[in-house]
Amino acid sequence: MARVLIPSQLTAYTAGATRVEAAGATVGAVLDDLDSRFPGLKFRVIDEQDRVRRHMRLFIGQAETRSVAKALGEGDELLIFGALSGG
Template identity: 85%
Template sequence: MAQVLIPSQLSAYTDGATRVAASGATVGAVLDDLDRRFPGLKFRVVDEQDRVRRHMRLFIGQAETRSIAHPLAPDDELLIFGALSGG
């Protein structure tokens, strides 16, 4: 299972957890697994066309990916980051 780091702005979906385990061979499959357990979380990360939202960043280790088709190894760590805005 991959370890997924959840940003604080999405932790309400995970009952406050900022690190959760999820299964899947790709980023998209991991997001699907998370969405089954935490409904609504995936839609905050990807849009209706399965593209990573502009204000979200996904990293596998230190490498950024914009593709939900990106493969994951069972011991990979997926980091989800959300851009902060204000004014």
Template identity: 75%
Template structure:
């Protein structure tokens, strides 16, 4: 089980929860688990080619995950961040 920090722009998918639990041995598997419970969440983070969207960042602890195949260990913290834009 990993703890997942949900950014403010995605909490509508998690019914307002900013931190949820997920199961999976990789970032992709954890996002698949979340998507089963919170449909549409994964598509906002991962594109059609299974790449992390360019305006999203995913960290496992303090290390940025650049690939959805990044391994996870029980107890890891997965943090999803959305880029801020504006002018």
């Protein structure tokens, strides 16, 4: 299981939870597991072509990834960040 940190703009999907656990050997599999429990969450992070949306950032530990095929090890932490904009 991986620990997943959910950004505040997505906590409406997780009933307010900012940390959840999810199963999967890759980033995509973890997001699929999350989406099965929190419908709609994956679509906010991944587009129709299975790419990380431009305004989203994913980190495994401290290393950024843009690939849903990136492997996750047991106990890894996946951090999801949403870019902030404004002026």
